[in-house]
Amino acid sequence: MESFFLFKRGILPRLLPHFLGNGNLRLSSLVVVLFCLIQLFGTIRSYSSETEFFVVPPVAFSSDYFPCSECHKDLEANPEKRNLHQHTEIVYKDHAEDERWCLDCHDPADRDKLLLTTGEKVGFDASHKICWQCHGSLHNDWQHGIHGKRIGNWDGRKQYYLCAACHNPHTPAFRPITPEPPPVAPEKTLKRRDK
Amino acid sequence: MNQPFSRRKFLKLTGAGLGSSFLGGCGNGFDWESFFQKNFQEMTSAEKNRVVQRLEKKYSGHYGMPVSVSATPARENTVFGYGLDLSLCVGCRRCVYACVKENNISRDVQIHYIRVVKMAESERNLEKADHYYSPAKVPEHGSYYMPIQCQQCDNPPCVKVCPVKALWQESDGIVAIDYDWCIGCRDCMAACPYRAMKFNWRTPHIPKNEINGETHFLGNRPRVRGVVEKCHLCIQRVREGRYPACVEICPAGARKFGNLLDPASEIRMALNHFRTFKLKEELNTQPKFFYFFSLG
Amino acid sequence: MADNTPCNKEFKHLLGCLFQVLVKGGNLFYGWMSALFCLLVIGIYYLIPQMSEGLVVANMREQVSWGFYIANFSFLVGVAAAAVLLVIPAYLYHFKAIKKIVAFGDLLAITAVIMAILFVQVDTGRPERFWHSLPVIGTPNIPDSILGWDIVVLNGYLLINLVVVMYMISSTYLGKEPNKRFIMPLILLSIPWAVMLHSVTAFIFNGLAARPFWNASILAPRFLASAFCAGPALMILIFQVLRKVTIFEIRDSAIFKLAEIISYAMAVNIFLLIAEVYKEYYSDTLEFAPMIYLFLGLDGHNTLVPWIWTAMFFNLIGFLLFLIPKTRKNFMTLNIGCVLIFIGIWIEKGLGLIIPGFIPDPLGEIYEYMPSRNEVMVAVGIWAFGAMLYTLMARIVIAVDTGKLRHPSAAPLVLDDEEGFIARDIMSRGVLSVSPETPIEEVRTILVSNKISGVPVVAADNKVVGVVSETDIVFGLIYQEPHLVETLKSIVMPRSREREEKAGNVAGEVMTSPPITAYEDTPLTELTQIIAEERISRVIIIDKEMHPVGIVSQIDIVKSQGSGRSVKPGIPHSGSYF
Structure with missing residues (x-):
């Protein structure tokens, strides 16, 4: 079943989660590039769409908040479900809030990291691994580029948008946006010269 | 009778007016070289180079900025396919305007390559579609949105009906138009079941500071009035390996693009993974544009 | 000096004559042409912004x-194709009266x-890029594009008709016998070509699967x-205008023949329309929408509704006027019928055919199109130019047909009247007649005693x-219930006469009415x-007031063949090719 979701060609895609998992994005991308070069010269490829894999960092935190440990280092972790007085911007809603609370994903010890159920810590730039724990199927879709947004080159270096780029992890439903104006109706386009 | 006199005078006046307007075209004045330019399909590569250079000079002069015109041919082993995830599309029309900007499309009279229609969740009949929805926020509950553009048919009716071979299918599947060869008969507009063909009812007006200087001969180079145009999958981008503009702008990631011959491409993944459908499949136009609902 | 260059002289003569023909005329001619010229100028005036601004x-x-222009285009192609309706009776059935005027049909084409x-x-x-569609210098998309074919077929039809007319005209002008071997195949070719022309034009619309309204x-x-x-x-x-304002003669029989054709064609047209409407109405698929739009209006959009019902009304009234022999043979009602049918078909096959093809459009949008003033005026200009x-x-x-325009050295034109006998030459004068009140007994006596x-x-x-x-007398004696078919035939068919059903006692009750008549100048042929x-024994010759002036019976015709003045072959008119 696994092969259905994984790329059938090239070793790189199979290794990708490992690179993504180490939390050091720059290093991982460097390794990726090196691997690509090895692949480029080491294997005969008829298609080039597997060469590069690149992740866009999630929404940039403002310096008011990040790094989180600045404030949280002196605060004791409170696992109680409650209204957040400080983080009024965070509303945890419509995301299984009865079952989970902040510290299920945020590492109580190191507030600059996220915590997987395995106990592994990941950075915010690999937040998709948190999502993966429940949304495995969607995550696979995302990995293969059929869910989520990618930009760049269709046959080469492309950038994946992390889950959190589109879905606020605390209220993950897609936020409604203002649409661009509708087209001009043909009746209103009329530019009669003879009027 | 003074009819001959008035006739002569009249002919002089109208002849001058007609002649200049008849041949004027782009507003750059008439030149015989472009009048006798061959059909792009019949040009040798040397001729293509010459035409491209002439056009670059002409456009750069007209817009007062460097405009490059490429004639990059199709890649081998490549056929482009496009997927649209109707579960994800929020109907924001970002794609429509990104396309207009990328492709130097006429603003006035307005031309949109992409038409996004809103339909009730239970509805599949386009006659019930809303083309002019304009709520404060999208998506709206109980509706879905369907962007429609050129479906890059494998059996394209527009190519079939064109009386002058100004339309053809490139080897990478893009249905291309030679704007300098089109006579503007609009038979393709009548033949297209997706209303993808657009006509320049007047000389396209594009603000000079909004010109996209990277153009392709078969793509977004400036057009003249009286010719048809349509979505060409951003040929100037995809032939250089980049995603089309609509794919990159989509805030919902609903647009998928790739090489149909590459089993690992995003479009192939989507085709393998989801149950896709083609718009008006019964007409046997065989679109390479696939719609699917990834969720639910 | 001029004698040294006869060719030049001849050419000058021709140009001089042509100038006379084209420019010299009465007040009616000048008025007509200047009115048309004004309309043409207005058309060009409205065309200029289109040329400078765009469509x-x-x-x-x-x-x-597509709109008003293409609507007129498809309608005019039909008018052009209809010229074949003169060629068929003239050359396949040798209908003499139509043969004389077939050139005017070609000119119309x-x-x-x-x-x-x-x-x-x-x-x-x-x-200005029209040349892209031409072979060799352009890239015509043949055989794929029907529009590409239409360009070929349209220009081919123009060429055939031009060659035929110009050849015949110049033969008559030069007083030469036309070469039948050359021209006859062309004339015959124009028949299938006309059908092809109009079919191909229909196929342009017909072949578009995207437009269910046309895709039938x-x-x-x-x-x-x-x-x-x-x-x-x-x-x-x-034709009626031509024979009124010129000396050229066009016989009633030719006009009535055309009227007869219209009545058949209109019946077929209405039947096909009903078949089409029925299919869409009963199957009631989404493809019914354009027809609903056309006839009833769709979601409050009903611009075309009054137009199409006007057309339907005109067509129906026109059809009835043509169906009933009495109104068909009355010039007043005939002309009303012609105008109604012309306008009715123009709407039905113009706007009524083109516009609903686009409404609703493939994405379900409805844009109610009506031509702009520019479109209407440009169209008026083109119609004026055509006229x-x-x-x-x-x-x-x-001018050529009447000998006014003729090569100086050509033999004088032999006019049709001299070709052979006309009714006046052979008819028996001093006609016996009876009144409708004359008793049958008396009529019988007249017939017997005068043999x-x-x-x-x-x-x-x-x-x-x-x-x-x-x-009639035999039928009058024997009471006979007329056969149902006969009764129907007498209503529909143009020449069947009503026979009196009952045994009558006076001439008016047994007579065949209306009688078969001809004029004094009707040729023997x-x-x-x-x-x-008509399978009759005699034709009553009347004058313009319907007064009897003579009778031509079969025996008169037989007699005429023996007399000295036989039917001599004259040099044919170009109006009548042979």
């Missing part, structure tokens, strides 16, 4: 991308094709049927109202044809 001045948009081409030209966005296999037959109504209707009107062209060409043909087989019945105002023949076709 934005028309009301066509992305949703409705030429004019209509040129107008159709002009309408396509003003509709295209880059008319009945479209090409509908095109032909409607063309065979509108074209001849226009011809009937033109001018036809007028001038008809003047040349008439004649029939006698005209003349009313009090000395107009012929019928004929009592031996047959035509008289023969009438007698043969």
Whole structure:
């Protein structure tokens, strides 16, 4: 079943989660590039769409908040479900809030990291691994580029948008946006010269 | 009778007016070289180079900025396919305007390559579609949105009906138009079941500071009035390996693009993974544009 | 000096004569031509913004991308194709009266094709690039594109008709016998070509799966049927004008023949329309929407509704006027019928055919199109140009046909009247007649004592109202319930006469009415044809007031063959090719 979701060609895609998992994005991308070069010269490829894999960092935190440990280092972790007085911007809603609370994903010890159920810590730039724990199927879709947004080159270096780029992890439903104006109706386009 | 006199005078006046307007075209004045330019399909590569250079000079002069015109041919082993995830599309029309900007499309009279229609969740009949929805926020509950553009048919009716071979299918599947060869008969507009063909009812007006200087001969180079145009999958981008503009702008990631011959491409993944459908499949136009609902 | 260059002299003579023909005329001619010229100028005035601004001045948009121009184009192609309706009776059935005027049909075809081409030209966005569709220098998309084919077929039809008319005209002008081997195949070719022309034009629309309104296999037959109504209707009107304002003679029989064709074609046209409406109505799929839009209006959009019902009403009234022999043979009602049918078909096959093809459009949008003033005025200009062209060409043909325009060294033109006998030459004068009140007994006595087989019945105002023949008397004696088919035939068929059903006691009750008549100048060939076709023994010769002046019976015709003055072959008219 696994092969259905994984790329059938090239070793790189199979290794990708490992690179993504180490939390050091720059290093991982460097390794990726090196691997690509090895692949480029080491294997005969008829298609080039597997060469590069690149992740866009999630929404940039403002310096008011990040790094989180600045404030949280002196605060004791409170696992109680409650209204957040400080983080009024965070509303945890419509995301299984009865079952989970902040510290299920945020590492109580190191507030600059996220915590997987395995106990592994990941950075915010690999937040998709948190999502993966429940949304495995969607995550696979995302990995293969059929869910989520990618930009760049269709046959080469492309950038994946992390889950959190589109879905606020605390209220993950897609936020409604203002649409661009509708087209001009043909009746209103009329530019009669003879009027 | 003074009819001959008035006739002569009249002919002089109208002849001058007609002649200049008849041949004027782009507003750059008439030149015989472009009048006798061959059909792009019949040009040798040397001729293509010459035409491209002439056009670059002409456009750069007209817009007062460097405009490059490429004639990059199709890649081998490549056929482009496009997927649209109707579960994800929020109907924001970002794609429509990104396309207009990328492709130097006429603003006035307005031309949109992409038409996004809103339909009730239970509805599949386009006659019930809303083309002019304009709520404060999208998506709206109980509706879905369907962007429609050129479906890059494998059996394209527009190519079939064109009386002058100004339309053809490139080897990478893009249905291309030679704007300098089109006579503007609009038979393709009548033949297209997706209303993808657009006509320049007047000389396209594009603000000079909004010109996209990277153009392709078969793509977004400036057009003249009286010719048809349509979505060409951003040929100037995809032939250089980049995603089309609509794919990159989509805030919902609903647009998928790739090489149909590459089993690992995003479009192939989507085709393998989801149950896709083609718009008006019964007409046997065989679109390479696939719609699917990834969720639910 | 001039003698040294005879060619030059001849050419000058021709030019001089042509100038006379084209420019010299009466007040009516000048008035007509200047009115048309004004309309043409207005058309060009409205064309200029379209040429400088673009087609934005028309009301066509992305949703409705073809409009008034293409509507006129498809209608005019039909008019052009209808010229074949003169060629078929003239050359396949040798209908003499039509043979004489077939050239005017060809001129109409030429004019209509040129107008159709002009309408396509003003509709295209880059008319100066028309050469892209030509072979060798362009890249015509043949065989794939039907529009590509249509360009070939349209120009081919123009060429065939031009060659035929010009060849015949120049032969007559030079006083030479036309080479039948050359021209006859062309004339015969024009028959299938006309059908092809109109079918191919229908196929342009017909082949588009994107437009369910057009995508019906009945479209090409509908095109032909409607063309065979509108074209001849226009011809009937033109012929009456021609014979009124020129010395050229066009016989009633030719006009009535055309009227008869219209009645058949209109019946077929209405039947095909009903078949089409039924199919869409009963199957009631989404493809019914354009037809709902056309006839009833869709979601409150109903611009075309009054137009199409006007067309339906006109067509129906026109059809009835043509169906009933009495109104068909009355010039007043005939002309009303022609106008109604022409306008009715123009709406039905113009706006009524083109616009609903786009409404609703493939994405379900409705844009209600009506032509802009620019479109209407440009169209008026093209129609005016067509009328001018036809007028001038008809003047040349008439001048050549009547000998006014003739090569100086050609033998004088032999006019049709001298070709052979006409009714006046052979008819028996001093006609016996009876009144409708004359008792049968007395009629029988007249027939027996004069050894004649029939006698005209003349009313009090000395107009012929019928004929009592031996047959009528026999039928009068034997009461016979007429066969149902006969009764129907007498209503529908043009020449069947109503037989009195009951045994009568006076001439008025047994007579055959209306009688078969001809004028004094009707040629013998035509008289023969009438007698043969009608299966009668005699034709009553009348003057313009319907007063009987003579009778031509079969024996008169037989006698004429023995007399010294036989039917001599004259040099044919160019109007009548052979």
